[in-house]
Amino acid sequence: MKLKSLFFIYACFLLIACNQSDSEIENTPTENPASSEAMYFPPSGSDVWETKSLSSLGWHQDKAQDLLNYLQSKNSKSFIILQNGRIVMEHYFSGHTATTPWYWASAGKTLTSTVTGIAEQEGFININNKVSTYIGIGWTSAPLAKENLITCKNLLNMTSGLDDSLGDNVSPANLQYKADAGTRWAYHNVYVKLQDVVAAATGQTWSQYFNTKLRDKIGMTGSWIQSGDNSVYWSNTRSMARFGLLALNNGNWNGNQIINTAYFQNAVNTSQNINLAYGYLWWPNGKSSYHLPQTQFQFNGKLIPSAPDDMFCALGKNDQKIYVVPGKKLVIIRMGDAADNVNLALSDFDDVLWQKINAVIN
Known part of the structure; x- marks a missing residue:
């Protein structure tokens, strides 16, 4: 009996040990190489840029050509996907090349937003x-009392209250009172006055301050070119991708905090209670409603339904795009002519493009 009892106790001990071992194996997290991989930042003044293959990420190589065909059919000139800073897809269309400059249009508003934040962190403005x-x-x-209501933040979040129906000219005669600042969201070219604010406060030209504090620090190329009543940024596609990579990293470039994180997070999230899908000249996705340029209508639902909720983006006339997805460590760039009809920001192209992107990356 004693021998049988000892055998029974020993068997139970083995069973418990085995169960514990299995449990430990099941609960031990498996490390994802992509998640532990260091963020990559391309060096300045060089064409060197690390790449990744679609297959190394487990993406659907068989869906990539459909995405590229769609981009080409929609008048695209360039397209880049970065994952964790590395190039996974980079394509040029219709004679456009890696060195050809193209305009950012209103996607460049985000450059103005960023440099305004830099001027604030350096103590030049509030x-x-x-x-x-x-x-x-x-x-x-506007009457002086109404003009004095307009803050720099109102220009950043498009709530100046000035009449948006008078075109892009920002001479005093064309900047007329419509509503008190902060009470009405309207997509208006008056945001460019922030460039005058920065120039006046810093004692430098806008281009000088921009180049020194942002462009050169992250290795971008390009310049501001006057076009009618607008100063529009032109660069190659990789320079736009560099800026997107800075945005992915909350304003940090390879350990150098170019723009403070608190300001940047305010910039890419809802900045007022009228248009939930608008920050400081950035468009956050995943909100319950949104407004678009040239209308006071509130649309219900997300800005780009097929895109991830945590995405934020820079949207420019004729479908210039910077999409940033923190959760997937993605930056996606599209430059070109209008995909369909002329548009100021969002278009139907955004949602269909994201359906094609999702087919590749998910």
Whole structure:
């Protein structure tokens, strides 16, 4: 009996040990090489840029050509996908090349947003101050009491209250009162006055300050070119991708905090309670409603339903795009002519493009 009892106890001990071992194996996290991989930043002044294959990420290589065919059929000139900073797809269409410059259009508003934040962190401005603190009174034709309501933050989040129906001209005569600042969201070219604010506050030209504090620090190329009433940024596609990579990393470039994280997070999230899908000249996705340029109508639902909820983006006329997806460590760039009809920001192209992208990456 004693021998049988000892055998029974020993068997139970083995069973418990085995169960514990199995449990430990099941609960031990398996390391994902992609998640532990260090973020990559391409060196400045060089064409060197690390790459990854679609297969190494487990993406669907068989769906890539359909995405490229769609891009080409929609008048695209260039397309890049970065994952963790490395190039996974890079394609050029219709004679466009890696060195050909193209305009950012309103996607470049995000450059103005970023440099405004840099000027604030350096103590030159405070975005809560009225615009006239820096460029003087009479910069609009609004009554002085109404003009004095307009802060730099109102220009960043498109709630200046100035009449958006008068075109892009930002001379005082064309900047007319429509509503009190902060009470009405309207997509308006008056945001460019932020460039005057930065220039006046820093004692430098806008281009000088931009180049020194942002462009050169992350290895971008390109320049601001006057086009009618707008100063528009032109660069090659990789320079746009560099800026997208800075955005993916909350304003940090390879350990150098170019723009403070708190400001940047405010910039890429809802900045006022009228258009939930608008930050500081950035468009956050995943909100319950949104407004579009040239209308006061509120659309219900997400800005780009097929895109990830945590995505934020820069949207420019005729479908210039910077998509940033923190959860997937993605930056996606599209430059070109209008995919379909002329548009100022969002178009039907965005959602269909994301359906094609999802077929590749998911």
